[in-house]
Amino acid sequence: MKHSGNISFYNKDGRLKLLSVHVVIRHGDRLHLNPLPDNSLLRIPCHLSVSQLKSSHLAARYERAMRSLAQRQSNQTFHGMDLHPDQEWCGLGHLTPYGAMQHVITGDYLRRKYLHMLSMQSHGHPEEAVLVKSTKYSRNFQSAIAFMHGFLPDTPPTLLNMEKVDNVSFCSINSGHPCQCAASEKFKDIFPARFRQLGNNIRTSRRIIPVYDNLSKVFGVDPEAILPPSHNMDIFMAHVCHATPLSGNRGQCLASRTVRNLYDALSENGQEALKDSNYLRGVRLNMQPLLYEIAERMIKQTAKQTKPLKFVLYSGHDTTIEPLAAALGFSSGIWARYASRIVFELYHNTLSPAKQYVRVLYNGRVVTDLMPFCRNSDQIERSGLCPLRQLVNFVRMGNMRDLGARDYEEACAVPIDADPY
Secondary structure, three states: OOOOOOHHHOOOOOOEEEEEEEEEEEOOOEOOOOOOOOOOOOOOEEOOOHHHHHHOHHHHHHHHHHHHOOOOOOOOOOOOOOOOOOEEEOOOOOEOHHHHHHHHHHHHHHHHHHOOOOOOOOOOOHHHHEEEEEEOOHHHHHHHHHHHHHHOOOOOHHHOOEEEEOOOOOOOOOOOOOOOOHHHHHHHHHHHHHHHOOOHHHHOOOOOHHHHHHHHHHHOOOHHHOOOHHHHHHHHHHHHHOOOOOEOOOOOEOOHHHHHHHHHHHHHHHHHHOOOHHHHHHHHHHHHHHHHHHHHHHHHHHOOOOOOOOEEEEEEOHHHHHHHHHHHOOOOOOOOOOOOEEEEEEEEEOOEEEEEEEEEEEOOEEOHHHOHHHOOOHHHHHHOOEEHHHHHHHHHHHHHHHOOOOOHHHHHOOOOOOOOO
16 A cells, blocks of 8 residues: 555544654765766866756755855864865765755755654754764765755754764764674675676676677777776766766767666666675664664653654765665665655654554655565554554564574674675
8 A cells, every 4th residue: 555655644633743753865966986987077066056046945045054154163073074065066976066955955845844743843942852963974964964954944053963973874882782793894895796796697688788888989998997887877877967968088978778778787786686685684784773773762752761852864875775775675676866865753642652653754655564574563554654662673673583693793793795696
């Protein structure tokens, strides 16, 4: 059954109260991470244009705010980083103005959806109920700032409680969960390998051979010297998203079917990964700290053991979104697009507060019913809600039990084959 993203459709009697929201995002649109085969870069202006500022009140408000606000203070995380893209040209891996606006718009949408439900508008200092966690890259920090500007436009970045983490599963000393896992370390090789390489059956298909022939012809390089598939797709998407032809040093343009064929091959490759037990073991171990942090925070909130955080934002990567979706059972294997988001909503029944529920949405679509540990819930068919205890049981016991271990430490001691093929 397809569920509506609007919970009020199922809450006509007003019994459900939203307690908190956790949002995990991928950074917005960025310049590609690697240069073209001829070592050139796509030149994208790294500032909002006059036409963009005139056509969008959100863009104009964002620009004014970013220019008038101070950077994070010297005793705060991310001190010294620019709050928004503001250079003549974007560098490799830099967030583009379009990528920033993706998150301003998303933050504004979720503000209109959640702020009233979370009773944050009446709070004199709404930032006190907010936590922002981001990986160390400027594209993630700027994505988080753009998102929070959309969500809390009157709150300056200096007032935000922000944590910097050095891993895509957001594990830190504050997570309350071990961060080191020998087996999970191997996953860092497995995940990118799935996109750097293609399975033998896909790599030798009639669809892929012309891709490398076309690249070789356009750039005048040997097919063996061409970048891995994921790197090429990264470059292709930068050109596609910014409507810029991809031409080589001979003045020839890459055929559009080359981009489509490579995208389809990578999608097929991702779908094949979901059938690989090593890959699935890796994603579940790698995402366990993040799931633990979210689930335990929800438990503490329902038990009123701590001052509640009503909104938590995690600014991550494709290597956060796809593994998290796979670990929870709703991944399609398709590469997570820029500004993708996974949202965890926590509710309780006001007439029976002991009844607590979680609802999960992926890019606005309710996916709670796709999570194996929630499929048998009576609430699923009616509203896309799953009892919180089922998520907590999965995180505390079920996830590791499914991996044949009693706990995280034991599961981490079992090696994972780092060679996906």
